[in-house]
Amino acid sequence: MKTAFLIIVNLFSLLIYGNNNINFDSSNYVTYTNPLGVFVADPYVLKVGSNYYLYGTSVANIGFKVWESSNLVNWEEKGFAFNKFEEGNEWGQSDFWAPEVINYNNKYYMIYSARASDGHLKIAVAESLSPVGPFQNIKAPLFDDGFSNIDGHIFIDTDGIPYLFYVRDCSENIINGKHISQIYVRELSEDLTEVIGEPFLVVQPSQEWEGLTEEWQWNEGPFVLKENGIYYLLYSANYFASSEYSIGYATANNLKGPWIKSKDNPILSKDLSIGVSGPGHCSVTTSPDDSELFIVYHTHAFPKSPSGIRVLNIDRIYFDENGNLKILGPTRTPQPIP
Template identity: 40%
Template sequence: MRKVNKFAIWAFALSSLLLSSCVTKVKENQSQPTVSINPLSVKFGDPYVLLASDGMYYMYGTGGGAVDGFSVYSSPDLVNWKDEGQVYRGNIEGSWAVANFWAPEVYERNGKFYMLFSADWKVNPTKELENFRIGVAVADKPTGPFKELSSAPLFDPGYPAIDGNLIDTEDGRTFLYYSRCCYKNPVESEIAEQAKKEGKFDEIEESWIYGIEVKPDLTGVIGEPILLLRPPLKLDDKQSEWESRSVTTGEVNRRWSEGPYTFKKGDTYYMMYSANYFGGKNYAVGYATSKNPLGPFIKSPDNPVLEKNIEKGGIVTGTGHNSATWSKDGKQMYCVYHGRTEKTGNERVVFIDKMGVDENGRLYVEGPTTAPE
C-alpha cells in the first residue's frame, strides 16, 4: 500500500482554495457595470431622463429621427440604451401642435405619464414666424403612445414659449418654468449698446425664463407668469461675459436664458439654465437659487458650471439644455445634456456626467467628460 503524502494533500487543497478565490474575483469583476464613454450614441437635443417606478430609465429629447413628435430610449443602467421608437406624434387631426416639436419632459403622476413639450400652435392669425407654445400629452406607459391632453396648449402667454419644466412642492402645488423666446423681444442694455457701437448688430433680442403655478392635473395655469431669470444688463455684471458670448463674438444678435431645470435640495430651489446660441460652441449651463419656487432667484458666482472644454484640450462644445436624474439608490445625481464634438459635427448627442451639491450648497457638474467612467 502506497504511503500518503500529507504535505502534498495540504498544498493541493490550498492551491484549489486560492484558485477558487481568483475565479470568484474574476466573476465579480465581470459583473460590474459596463464602462460608459461619452458621448452616448443617442442623437438627441434637449435630453430628459425619467427614472420610472418600474426601475428603468427613459430618455426623451428633440430629434432622434422622430417625425412631428418624439422618440424614447430605455436603459437599466444609464449606459446601455435601447431605442423604443416614436412615442408621440402631433400634426394630426385634432392636434394643436403642427411643427417644430422640441424639448419633451415626462413625469410619472398618479399611475399615468405626462409629457410636457413645445411646438408650433396651429392658431396663428398674424402669421408669426415663431408661434411656439407648451402643451401636455398623456400615456399609460413611459413608452407611450402619448395623446394630447387637450386640443389647445396649456396656456397662451401672448408670446412664443418653449422648454417647459415642472416641479411639485411639499404642500401639493405644481409650478411650471419655461422660456419666452427671443422672437420680437429686443432689449436695451449695455451689451446691446456695445454691439451696436462695434458694428456687430443694430439690436439684441433676448429670451427670459418665467415661472407660473399650474393646476395639479396639468389642465391649466393659476395666476400670471413671473419673470425669474434674464441675461444681465450691465457689462460689469459677473454673469455678463459668459452669457453674452454669442453676441460679443458676432455669432448672432440674440441672448438666451432657456432650458430651465429645477430641483430642490434642503430648503433651496436650484434652477439650472442655458445661455448663448443653442446651435453654437458657446452654449453653456449656469444655475440660480431661491428659497421660494417663484423666486427671487439669485445667479451663482460659480457660473458657468458646464461649458465647452476645447480650450482645455478637450473635444466638446455646445454643452447645454440639461436635465438631471439619480442613481437607483438615490445617492448619486447625474447631469444629462447635449453637446457636440468634431466627430459629431452639427449633430447634437447626449452626455451624462456626475453632478451634485456640495456641503456649502454649491452646485457642480463633473463634465464634460469623454474618458471611461
C-alpha cells in the same frame, strides 16, 4: 428627407460610438465613456422603478422618440412616444422641441413645445398610461400670452403644488431692441391643464459669460431641484449651435424668487481640447441605487462644426458642503458606471 437623414445619422452613430457604451478595464472595473451615442438634443430622463426613459428633440417635424435603459448608459429606442399624426395630436405643425415627462397622479404627463398653425411657438401637455406612450394631447396649447414660448418644465413642490417653468423665446421677445430669452414661472392647476395667476420672471441674461453685448441672448432649458429647502434652477445660455452653449444655475428660497445666479457660473462649459462643444440643456436623475445624482445633457456631435446635431452625455453632479452645485465634467475619459 428628414427620415432618411435620421437613418443616416443613426447609422453614423453606430459606426463612431457603437451600440454598447460599457467598457471593462484591465481590473474588470466597469466604466462608460461619453458621448453615449444617442443622437438627441435637449435630453430629459425619467426614472420609473428600475428603468430609465429618455426623451428629447429628435424628429422635430413629427414628434418625439423615446429610449429605454436599465443603467443610464445603454439605450434602446422604443419608437415614437408622441406622434403628431395620431388622432388628437394634430395641433402642432412642426418644431417639436424639448419634451419632458413626469409621473403624476398615476399617469404620465408630457410637456413640450411646437409651432402652431398661426406660426407661433407654444407649449402643450399630453398624457399617457405608459412612459413609452403613446401620448395624446389634453391641452394644446396650454396657454397663449401673445409670445412664442418654449422649454416647459413642470416642478411639483414638496407641498404637492405643481409649477410651470418656461422660456419666453427670443424670436419674439424684444427688449430694448435686443432679442432676449427669459425664464418665467407660473403655478399650475392640479390637473396640469391651466396656468394660475400672473407669470413671475425667474432669470434673464445678466452675467458676462451669457453674451450681454450680443443682439440675441438666451437663458433657456430650465430644470429645478430642491435641496435642504433651497431651490436650484439649472439653465443654459448662449446659442444652441455655438460651442459657447453652457450651463449655469441660480438659487432661491421661493419658487417665485428672487433667484440669484451663482458666481461660479458656468458650471458646465466647452473643452475643445477633449472634443466637448456646447454642453447644455440638461435634466437630472439618480443612479440605479439612488446614491448618486447624474446630469443628463447634450453636446455637439461634431465639435469642430457645431450645429443642431447633438449627442447624449451623462456626468456626476453633487452639492458641496456649502450647498454649491458642482459637476464632475464634462468628461471624455472612462467613468465608473452609475
